[in-house]
Amino acid sequence: MRFFLLIAIPLFFATPAAALVVDQDTVWDGQHSFSEDVQVLPGATLTVAPGSQLNFTGAGLEVSGRLVAEGAEFSGENWEGLRLKGVDNSTRITDCVIKGAATGIFVQGGAPLLEGLTLSANKVGIEVRGKAAGKVTNCLFTENLKVGLFIKDDSTTSVVDCRFAGNLRYGAYLYHARPQMFQGNLFVNNDTGLMIAYHGTDPEVLDNRFEKNKIAVQVDRAARPVLRGNLLLGNQTGFYIYRRSDPLVTGNRIEENGVGLLVAYSSYPEVESNDFLNNEMALKLEFQSSSWEAQRGADARAGETSARSAFAGQGMRSVSEEDRRAKRLDGMVNAGNNWWGKEGTLELANIGSNGNPSFIHDGRDQTTFTDEGEDYPLDKVAHSPWRKVPATEIKR
Amino acid sequence: MNNTYIKYTCLVLLLLGYLLSACTPENESGLSGQLLFQDQPLASAQLEIYLKADKDRSVQPFAITTTDAEGRYQASLPEGSYFVIGKKRETTDDGRTRMLMAESPANPHQVVDGIASVASFNLREMGREGLPVADDQTGVSGLITYQGEPVSRAFIYIYTENDAGLTGPSYGEAVQADKEGHFTINLPVGRYSLVARKRADGSRSGALAPGDLNATYPGNPVEISSGEILALNDFALTKVDAEQHAQRLADGVFTKTETLLRGQVVDADDLPVSDVYVFAYLDSRMVGKPVHMSVPTGADGDFSLFLSDGGTYYIGARSAFGGPLEPGEWVGTFDGQADHSVTVTRGANDDLGSIIVKEFW
Numbered sequence: 001m002r003f004f005l006l007i008a009i010p011l012f013f014a015t016p017a018a019a020l021v022v023d024q025d026t027v028w029d030g031q032h033s034f035s036e037d038v039q040v041l042p043g044a045t046l047t048v049a050p051g052s053q054l055n056f057t058g059a060g061l062e063v064s065g066r067l068v069a070e071g072a073e074f075s076g077e078n079w080e081g082l083r084l085k086g087v088d089n090s091t092r093i094t095d096c097v098i099k100g101a102a103t104g105i106f107v108q109g110g111a112p113l114l115e116g117l118t119l120s121a122n123k124v125g126i127e128v129r130g131k132a133a134g135k136v137t138n139c140l141f142t143e144n145l146k147v148g149l150f151i152k153d154d155s156t157t158s159v160v161d162c163r164f165a166g167n168l169r170y171g172a173y174l175y176h177a178r179p180q181m182f183q184g185n186l187f188v189n190n191d192t193g194l195m196i197a198y199h200g201t202d203p204e205v206l207d208n209r210f211e212k213n214k215i216a217v218q219v220d221r222a223a224r225p226v227l228r229g230n231l232l233l234g235n236q237t238g239f240y241i242y243r244r245s246d247p248l249v250t251g252n253r254i255e256e257n258g259v260g261l262l263v264a265y266s267s268y269p270e271v272e273s274n275d276f277l278n279n280e281m282a283l284k285l286e287f288q289s290s291s292w293e294a295q296r297g298a299d300a301r302a303g304e305t306s307a308r309s310a311f312a313g314q315g316m317r318s319v320s321e322e323d324r325r326a327k328r329l330d331g332m333v334n335a336g337n338n339w340w341g342k343e344g345t346l347e348l349a350n351i352g353s354n355g356n357p358s359f360i361h362d363g364r365d366q367t368t369f370t371d372e373g374e375d376y377p378l379d380k381v382a383h384s385p386w387r388k389v390p391a392t393e394i395k396r
Numbered sequence: 397m398n399n400t401y402i403k404y405t406c407l408v409l410l411l412l413g414y415l416l417s418a419c420t421p422e423n424e425s426g427l428s429g430q431l432l433f434q435d436q437p438l439a440s441a442q443l444e445i446y447l448k449a450d451k452d453r454s455v456q457p458f459a460i461t462t463t464d465a466e467g468r469y470q471a472s473l474p475e476g477s478y479f480v481i482g483k484k485r486e487t488t489d490d491g492r493t494r495m496l497m498a499e500s501p502a503n504p505h506q507v508v509d510g511i512a513s514v515a516s517f518n519l520r521e522m523g524r525e526g527l528p529v530a531d532d533q534t535g536v537s538g539l540i541t542y543q544g545e546p547v548s549r550a551f552i553y554i555y556t557e558n559d560a561g562l563t564g565p566s567y568g569e570a571v572q573a574d575k576e577g578h579f580t581i582n583l584p585v586g587r588y589s590l591v592a593r594k595r596a597d598g599s600r601s602g603a604l605a606p607g608d609l610n611a612t613y614p615g616n617p618v619e620i621s622s623g624e625i626l627a628l629n630d631f632a633l634t635k636v637d638a639e640q641h642a643q644r645l646a647d648g649v650f651t652k653t654e655t656l657l658r659g660q661v662v663d664a665d666d667l668p669v670s671d672v673y674v675f676a677y678l679d680s681r682m683v684g685k686p687v688h689m690s691v692p693t694g695a696d697g698d699f700s701l702f703l704s705d706g707g708t709y710y711i712g713a714r715s716a717f718g719g720p721l722e723p724g725e726w727v728g729t730f731d732g733q734a735d736h737s738v739t740v741t742r743g744a745n746d747d748l749g750s751i752i753v754k755e756f757w
Binding site: 039041042064085086102108109110124130146147150152173175195197320322 | 460462595596597598599607671722723724757
């Protein structure tokens, strides 16, 4: 059924509708329910008026033209969500609520502007892919089942001043993506606040706040982001640097976490000019050994790939060992020029450069770990020189 | 130390020796060789190994390896038949980026046991997307239209042969028309087939959807002569019709037959998983295109996989089809047999039981 009739006609009662094609400028107002997909074709603009309530059952809204929606609610049962296909920045969705969808907003390419949205109880709040640009600003992602905001596929969408709260798996996930800006966001009570994973995912994560997450930021599988100027407060684990990941961790305030910075499985971050304050353990190494990496790292990764089976692994972007190679494998993790708090600084003054700080767990505390029956030396942390005053001006 | 202990110790050592000997490099199988460019060894080039010939290739390589400083490579592979391609993207001394590429002239290569040697071959410099470099006086030009009006920014795909049906990624080059719908493509002398598509989302590749524009050039194949920019006649697109599109899907891999595998897709907690496709492959490595696939599972996780005939199939499940595996997808295999196989007789209606999938992150 083609859809011409609702041009600037407010509807105040729920109106069941079948498959719709919007092929000319159209305004929706009031309550609508849909049981079939709605398509907005190129050249057409669908405007959704403030206060509108759109309900979908087993369907979704696909926009190849333009969508302008403000202050509306999109919800439904077993519904697909909004699909924005190659739309430019004249598509603006502001102050709307999108809830209960498979993917609240799916952005395939283009550069839409998404502002002040609430994405809740979707499987995925917003998924951005296809080299999309655009902006996500002042949005709330809450209680989404898998991921609040998923940015993939070389997209550069800016993410600014958003709040990620209580998402069940990941607040935000960056996969082969480099947002133009990722700044000023708050992550609270997520399973993992921010996941930055896979080789080629090298964004700058700047001036964000992570509070009371199980893991605040996980960097995984050869990603190399810059983590700068963030506050990590009261998380079980602050930064989790995992599986050959080499981020730059600088200018952050890492405070009152279970473990401030956890480094595992052949990862060699550069950790400098951060403030570590009142963490149960400021910095911990786990299954981290240059010797293991030199002897077994490449083989273990090859084994992992083949064990995943050709079926499951087909098409994955390949990362060569050359891509993954550490700049150096000398058994040390660099964490010089950080401030370890007043007590930490006093302790370091007493024990000296070669001492074993109580707030760092490394090869000085646990000489080896065992893998497949062989012992490997746990790396050590190069904590000297250390700062005598805070490195940042970040406030709680 | 009693005799029984000594016997057992010897037995264990013998077994260990046997197992160790089975793991020695002499038992390794695969391919080795050397890549050249202008008859010189080519270091840091990529060797891609496929299971199918070029025209059928639609997936990522089965294996990839890189040449050493002497241009040499060795890839461990199970027994089988393989197609080998060498590639290297590099920057020349004058700052120009170029792509070197060639297929092994001796393709396919058989791996039976041990390391089979591939004769050295030279890579050639390629054009923008995989065709040999063309001169700027030779090629095609034209105008893309829809309902008599120019279509801006459509993609024109150049195929060097049409055995694969002019679909999929086997095209040699994809060029985008300008805002007014015009295009000019420099090509080497030869015969080509052209297809044009304009997807609603503006993307260059991916399955067409209802509403996208699509056409095969009616004058295919076109013959390009040296020194000529061949002006094509009207290249008019048509819209992908939703009903025809749905019918084509129904007639394709989802076709109902009399031979059926059924079961349920579940997670590790034995809970049903929805929106997962079940695939059947003829190849035990489960790469390439599946021969059959189910429609996505519903809320109950149940699936029905219709097969064209009896035989041995290798069964996998995934929440997406096509494209690389991405975080968040469900993936798993039928594990009733270690190699994920099931043998079906024609006309059977067999219950596979549960296929366990897990989320890949």
